[in-house]
Structure formats: structure tokens, C-alpha cells
Amino acid sequence: MTSPEPPFSPLRPRDPRSVGGYRTVGRLGAGGMGAVYAARDASGTLVAVKLVHGDLAADPEFRVRFHREADLVRRVVSPCVPRFLASDTGAEQPWLATEYVAGPTLSQHVREHGPLTGPGLRAFAVGVAEALRAIHAAGIVHRDLKPGNVVLAPDGPKVLDFGIARALDETAITRTGGLFGTPGWVAPELLRGGPPTPAADMFAWGGLVAFAATGRSPYGKGSAETVAVRVLDGRPDLDGVPEDLMPLVTAATGSDPDPRPTVDQVLERLLGRSAPDSQEEATALVTQVLREGWKAPPPPTAVAATRVPPPVRPPVSRRKRLLVGAAAVLSLAAVASAGWMWGSGVGGRGPGPEAVSETVDGTRASEAGNEDGSSNGREIATEVVGDGLLTVYAAEPGELGITQGFDGVGNVLPEDVERAEYAIATVRLNTVYADSVAQRGIKVFGEVEYVADSGEFTLHTDDLVLWEVGDGLDPLPEDPAADGRPAHVADTDEVLATVTPDAPSAEFEVVFPRAPESGLLGYLPAPTAHGEDGDRVRGSYMCYMNWHPLPPVDMADEQYVPCPEEPPA
Known part of the structure; x- marks a missing residue:
């Protein structure tokens, strides 16, 4: 069987x-x-x-x-x-x-079950340090260690994603001044333009242990510039880290890379003995710690599969962002070159909040209703909740608490909304060049998954629009559809995919032959996406950059990075 x-x-x-x-x-x-x-x-x-x-x-x-x-x-x-x-x-x-590694990522586990504690937390610190020992022994700097890149497997933590790692003896191939990684986990010396070294991974190790212990990113959330300023200021939030781990975490997250402990020194302290002389001895010691202290975490729930984001934070005003020094600004531009950096905003169709249909008597559809005050429509909203992943929600009017229009960067739904109750579909978006040889045009492709128990969801070509970025245009606009920037739409409005409980998944692709290689990819469901007219519809926009096709940043960590027009020099 x-x-x-x-x-x-x-x-x-x-x-x-x-x-x-x-x-x-x-x-x-x-x-x-x-x-x-x-x-x-x-x-x-x-x-x-x-x-x-x-x-x-x-x-x-x-x-x-x-x-x-x-x-x-x-x-x-x-x-x-x-x-x-x-x-x-x-x-x-x-x-x-x-x-194959089964289990939730650290970010998923903390979001669903809270921080790690006791022997499990210490075993986590040992396991990630052991992974870095092996990585550094192979002459590699990981460079993107973060909660989304560590899976909590039944037998211990597993460090993933060497896609943007670089061997120490291969630094000549790295773009001069290039910076790879995720804001808040990139060491300050890299933000200042320094070369990647194992000390940069130890900085991320300290932050990762702090996150596992507290459930908070040590440098908080916000725009890349804001987080970078906190990193450069050297004041991580370590409140809640246990006393036995605090000295190591504090030393690892120090601004100066030279005094940071090496991975061997960390393992000596955590294991209570000298660093092992061989790989076999290291494996045996770490395996013993994991066997005694590690407890297999519960698997991700159905809610986690749709990457439901954490509670909404107050919107970060772009006008109140702190300025970063010139070197850091150049480095932050390089961060954006590391892949698609996705900003969870609210994209839109038409001229903006006033683009609501009217009834025969001139009453706006969003104001119209039945004699008892009820409405026949729905509210439909989308949020960026993971690596290139959107969740679509639908509810009767008033249940989601949304309005027509834009919030800028931030979660769409209010904090008190039970997202899992209203989720109907997930949409995963990717881009490549439409003509890969000539590097012209953009092909948007991906998958739609239906997660509700009844009804259907439809994706149209007209739901997607690619806006341009460049001089004079806000790289993180509150309303990309209303500030006059050039837009690119598909030549015809066609159904890309329809999903139901009986046929819950479908692939799609659509070509924008005249779209530039970098820009904002906006998604707004049609008012009829869930089978009947919606009174209010809200969407999301993302930044695509086809000169460096890597997976997008994990938006569950709410790291928002502006979209540059051209690759960094």
C-alpha cells in the first residue's frame, strides 16, 4: 500500500x-x-x-x-x-x-506558534552555527541567512538557499560594489561597501537567534533605508534573549566585524568544549545536542500555506524616513539588484478611488444597496504574503473593512480581520523576458490556487498592469495608477485561469511586449473575479527586475525596497 x-x-x-x-x-x-x-x-x-x-x-x-x-x-x-x-x-x-526537508520555516513557526524556548532554542543556535561551520569550511559565505531560509525539520534546523552565496575564492566574479541579501540581515560592513566574509554570516546568526528567541526582527520592520539606518547605528533590539545566549548574540551583532566571535568560538561556548577537530566529531557532537534538546515542531497549518502575514503595523510614511549616507544608499540600490524586491502596496485599475461604477439612477455602486441597507456585491482585496505570493480575500461588504483606493506600502486588511476566514485564492507571479535572446518585453507567468470550499475565482489579463519607473517617479508610490506614469497592459482582455474546489489549480502566462525590463507589476482582481460584482476592490503592486532573475524577497518579513530603473553600475 x-x-x-x-x-x-x-x-x-x-x-x-x-x-x-x-x-x-x-x-x-x-x-x-x-x-x-x-x-x-x-x-x-x-x-x-x-x-x-x-x-x-x-x-x-x-x-x-x-x-x-x-x-x-x-x-x-x-x-x-x-x-x-x-x-x-x-x-x-x-x-x-x-x-527533501519537511517542516515549517522559522518565520512560519514563529508566526503560528511563537518563539523558541529552553533547550529547543539552544539546539537551534547550535544547529545553525554547525551549518555555518560547514559552509565556511567549504570556502563559502552564505550572505542571505534569515528566518525564511531556515527550515525546522524533525531532526533539527536546516539552513537553505545557497542561490546567492559566493565562494570566497570566487569574489572576482562579484559585481564591484554589489550587495546581496535581505535588509535587516545584511551586516553593516556590507552596507558600507566592504567585502563578504564569514563575520557577516555571524552577524546574521546573532540576529537569527534573537528572532527565534523573541519573535521580532532585531532591527525592526520598514523600508530598506530605515532598517539600514538601524543596522548602521548598531542598536539591535535584543530584549527577551535568554541570559545564557545574550553574550554571544550581543557580540555577534556588533557593528565591528573584527571582535565578532567566529563560528568555532560560538560552538565552543554552546557545546561547552573546544571546537571539534574533524567533521565527523562535529557531526557527532551536534547530533547529540539536537537529539537531547530538539523537539520536532508542528507542521505548517493550512493558514501558513497561504503565508498569512503578521498583524498590520502602522504605515511608514515615506516623508518621515531617515536619510542614509551616500555609501549606504549606493549599497541599498545594490540590494535591490539581488532579485525582485516586492513592495506590498495597493495597485489599481482606472483613475483611482473615484473609479466606481454607477447605477442607472446615478447612485454609486458602492453606495447602492437593497431596501434593508444590504448590498449584493462583495469586497475583494489582495495582499503580498510571501515570495512572489499573493493571497486574495473576499467577503460581504463591510466585513473586511476596506475602502476603494490605495494605502501605499503596508498590509491591506485591518489588524482585527481573521485572514484565513476570508481567503479564497493565492496567486504566484513571476517574470522573465518575453524575448530572452533580445532581452525585450516581459512575460508574466505563474499559478493560481483556489483555497475556499465553494465558488470560483477568475484571473484575467486585464487584472495585470506593468507601470514604468524612472526619474521623477516615486519608486514606492501610494497610487501607481494615478500619478501619470506610463502603463503597459496586455493587447486583449482574456481569461487566464478559472479555479474552483473541483479544479483548484491552474497555470497562466501573458506577454507585455513593450514593457521595460524593470518596473512595477500591479495586480487588481476584476470586480467579478469571485463570481459577482464587487463593491470595493483593492490590489497590490510589486517590483520586477529582469536583469537579475532571482526569487523575490520574503514579504512575510515586510521588507520593502524601491524599484530602480536600471541595474546598479
Whole structure:
């Protein structure tokens, strides 16, 4: 009898049924680089296979980068890093296979169950330090260690995502002045233009342990500039870190990289003995700590699958943001070049808040209703809740508490709304060049998942618009549809996908042949997206940058980065 598959998404009609010698059985995710599949080897063991998008596979430079990534993953051996299995970087569509890791990310676990405590927290600190020991021993700096890149597996924490790591002996290939990583987790010396070193990973380790212990990012939330100022000021919020871990966390998050403890020094303190002399000894010691102190976390709930965001914070006014020094500003622009940086705003169709339909007698539809004051319409709203992932909500008028229009950057729904109760669909968006050879135009593609028990949801080409960015245009506008910037829409309005409880998932793609390589990608559901007219509809916009197609930043951490017009020099 075949055991049931773990809770990953089913394969789509166009998904491959095998990659290399692995039989694909589901989808684990997708991003700008490609799709990640759950697959089984010849013995039936579950593995994770990353398959590069066909458009990127045609780019020789990208193939070189992917080959380098596979080589980096192959070098790292640790019980706290997914095991490398195989790769074929010369295939028509290059792929990479690693151990399958089940469990929530640290950010998911903290959001659903709160911070780690006691022996589990200490085991987490040991496990992540052990992963960094193996990474640094292989001559690599991770450079993007954050809560979304650590999975809490049944046997301990696992550090993921070497997609933007760089080997220490390969720094010549890194763009001069380039900065990769996520605001709030990037060390201050990197913000000032310094080279990546293992000390930068130890800075992130300290912040990660603080986050695991308190449930708060040590440098808070807000715009990239605001978070960078806090990092450069060197005043992390460590209130709530246990006394036994506080000295190490404080030293690791120090502004000066030289006094920060090395990973060996951290392990010496945490293990209560000298650093192990061999990889085998390190593995045995860490395994013992994890066996004694680690407790398998509960799996992510259905709510987490839609990446429901944390409670809304007060909107950050762009006019009140602190200014960053010139070097940091240049570095922050480089942060944006590391991938799609998604700003959760509210995008819109038409001229803005006043674009509401009218009834026959001239009464606005949002004001019209039945004799008893009720309305026949719905409220529909979207929020960016994960790596390129939007959740769509629908409710009777007044239940979501939204209005027609824009809030700028921030969560759409009020804090007291139970998001899981109103979620109807998720939409994952990606972009690549429409013509990858000439690097012209933009293809928007992705997947729609229906998560409600009844009804249907429809996605139209007209729901998507690409706005331009550049001189004189606000990089994070409150209303991108109302400030006069050029917009690009599809040539025809067509149904891209319709999903229901019986057919809950569908893929889509649409081409914008004249759109620039960088801009704002806006999404606003049609008023009839959920089967009947909506009185109020709110959307979201994101920043796409096709010169560096990496997965988008995890918006569950609410890190908002403006969209530049051109790649940093």
C-alpha cells in the first residue's frame, strides 16, 4: 500500500513527470529561477529537485551561475544542511537535486506558534552555527541567512538557499560594489561597501537567534533605508534573549566585524568544549545536542500555506524616513539588484478611488444597496504574503473593512480581520523576458490556487498592469495608477485561469511586449473575479527586475525596497 504524499501542491499539466532519474510527485515552490519539485528516486525516497526555467536555460551566463551554485551546494556537508544528491548543469533545462526537508520555516513557526524556548532554542543556535561551520569550511559565505531560509525539520534546523552565496575564492566574479541579501540581515560592513566574509554570516546568526528567541526582527520592520539606518547605528533590539545566549548574540551583532566571535568560538561556548577537530566529531557532537534538546515542531497549518502575514503595523510614511549616507544608499540600490524586491502596496485599475461604477439612477455602486441597507456585491482585496505570493480575500461588504483606493506600502486588511476566514485564492507571479535572446518585453507567468470550499475565482489579463519607473517617479508610490506614469497592459482582455474546489489549480502566462525590463507589476482582481460584482476592490503592486532573475524577497518579513530603473553600475 502506497503511503500518502506529504502536503505539497499537485503537479500541473505542463510539469515534467520526471527530471533526470527522479519521478516528480508534486510542487514545492517556484520563483524567478525556476520551479522546485518533490520527486522520488528509484528506491522511493523523497527528494527536492530544482529545475531551471527554459528561458533562463538559454542564457549562457545564467548556466555558468547555476553550475557554480551546484558546485557550492556539493561542497557543504552537515547534518544541518540539506544533503546534495545530484545535478546536471548541461541538460537542456539544468537541474539540481537535494535531500527533501519537511517542516515549517522559522518565520512560519514563529508566526503560528511563537518563539523558541529552553533547550529547543539552544539546539537551534547550535544547529545553525554547525551549518555555518560547514559552509565556511567549504570556502563559502552564505550572505542571505534569515528566518525564511531556515527550515525546522524533525531532526533539527536546516539552513537553505545557497542561490546567492559566493565562494570566497570566487569574489572576482562579484559585481564591484554589489550587495546581496535581505535588509535587516545584511551586516553593516556590507552596507558600507566592504567585502563578504564569514563575520557577516555571524552577524546574521546573532540576529537569527534573537528572532527565534523573541519573535521580532532585531532591527525592526520598514523600508530598506530605515532598517539600514538601524543596522548602521548598531542598536539591535535584543530584549527577551535568554541570559545564557545574550553574550554571544550581543557580540555577534556588533557593528565591528573584527571582535565578532567566529563560528568555532560560538560552538565552543554552546557545546561547552573546544571546537571539534574533524567533521565527523562535529557531526557527532551536534547530533547529540539536537537529539537531547530538539523537539520536532508542528507542521505548517493550512493558514501558513497561504503565508498569512503578521498583524498590520502602522504605515511608514515615506516623508518621515531617515536619510542614509551616500555609501549606504549606493549599497541599498545594490540590494535591490539581488532579485525582485516586492513592495506590498495597493495597485489599481482606472483613475483611482473615484473609479466606481454607477447605477442607472446615478447612485454609486458602492453606495447602492437593497431596501434593508444590504448590498449584493462583495469586497475583494489582495495582499503580498510571501515570495512572489499573493493571497486574495473576499467577503460581504463591510466585513473586511476596506475602502476603494490605495494605502501605499503596508498590509491591506485591518489588524482585527481573521485572514484565513476570508481567503479564497493565492496567486504566484513571476517574470522573465518575453524575448530572452533580445532581452525585450516581459512575460508574466505563474499559478493560481483556489483555497475556499465553494465558488470560483477568475484571473484575467486585464487584472495585470506593468507601470514604468524612472526619474521623477516615486519608486514606492501610494497610487501607481494615478500619478501619470506610463502603463503597459496586455493587447486583449482574456481569461487566464478559472479555479474552483473541483479544479483548484491552474497555470497562466501573458506577454507585455513593450514593457521595460524593470518596473512595477500591479495586480487588481476584476470586480467579478469571485463570481459577482464587487463593491470595493483593492490590489497590490510589486517590483520586477529582469536583469537579475532571482526569487523575490520574503514579504512575510515586510521588507520593502524601491524599484530602480536600471541595474546598479
